[in-house]
Amino acid sequence: NAGVTQTPKFRILKIGQSMTLQCTQDMNHNYMYWYRQDPGMGLKLIYYSVGAGITDKGEVPNGYNVSRSTTEDFPLRLELAAPSQTSVYFCASTLGAWGYEQYFGPGTRLTVT
Amino acid sequence: GESVGLHLPTLSVQEGDNSIINCAYSNSASDYFIWYKQESGKGPQFIIDIRSNMDKRQGQRVTVLLNKTVKHLSLQIAATQPGDSAVYFCAGTSGSRLTFGEGTQLTVNP
Numbered sequence: 001n002a003g004v005t006q007t008p009k010f011r012i013l014k015i016g017q018s019m020t021l022q023c024t025q026d027m028n029h030n031y032m033y034w035y036r037q038d039p040g041m042g043l044k045l046i047y048y049s050v051g052a053g054i055t056d057k058g059e060v061p062n063g064y065n066v067s068r069s070t071t072e073d074f075p076l077r078l079e080l081a082a083p084s085q086t087s088v089y090f091c092a093s094t095l096g097a098w099g100y101e102q103y104f105g106p107g108t109r110l111t112v113t
Numbered sequence: 114g115e116s117v118g119l120h121l122p123t124l125s126v127q128e129g130d131n132s133i134i135n136c137a138y139s140n141s142a143s144d145y146f147i148w149y150k151q152e153s154g155k156g157p158q159f160i161i162d163i164r165s166n167m168d169k170r171q172g173q174r175v176t177v178l179l180n181k182t183v184k185h186l187s188l189q190i191a192a193t194q195p196g197d198s199a200v201y202f203c204a205g206t207s208g209s210r211l212t213f214g215e216g217t218q219l220t221v222n223p
Binding site for chain 1: 144145147154155156157158159162164202206208209210211212213214215216
């Protein structure tokens with residue numbers, strides 16, 4: 001199993017541009033999550049999904065959108081990028097809602113200038 | 114919701130010593146906690162978890178203690194090694210979501 005994969009690893013955006021961060025898992029996990037991590041800080045939940053076709057907001061959803069058309073994929077869309085979205089983005093997946101560890105991808109480092 | 118925080122942002126220990134990293138949580142309904150290790154430039158990696166019906170759980174060189182009375186958990190690392198240098202996060206459940214603390218940077222001195 002490849003686990004959780006994320007692309008791209010790095011990206012620089014200009015203010016106002018848009019992009020999609022890709023996340024794929026091959027563990028047949030139902031639950032998937034997007035977090036952002038600012039320097040020296042913990043992880044903040046952006047969006048999550050409990051299964052294909054179902055998504056919900058986390059702590060910091062503004063400026064982002066997600067979709068979950070398949071079990072494997074959970075892309076994160078940034079519209080109208082802003083400097084405040086400069087961060088490292090982590091995707092994670094888990095088998096169930098409770099009592100299961102979350103597996104994390106390697107992250108995408110995004111800079112908005 | 115859940116608020117999870119750590120007592121110290123940094124911890125420095127000598128190689129071979131035991132390390133203790135502490136974490137406090139606010140939501141008394143939280144019933145599942147995880148400790149993660151994050152090395153520089155990488156995603157968080159699972160270390161150990163504990164459910165609220167337990168007060169102690171041991172892994173390989175790691176022990177997690179849970180005190181529900183004071184809403185506190187700790188991670189103990191025995192015989193700390195240079196490879197243990199990383200940021201350690203505790204996380205607690207809030208519904209189907211985990212809430213992460215800010216992290217403690219552990220530095221192991223040779």
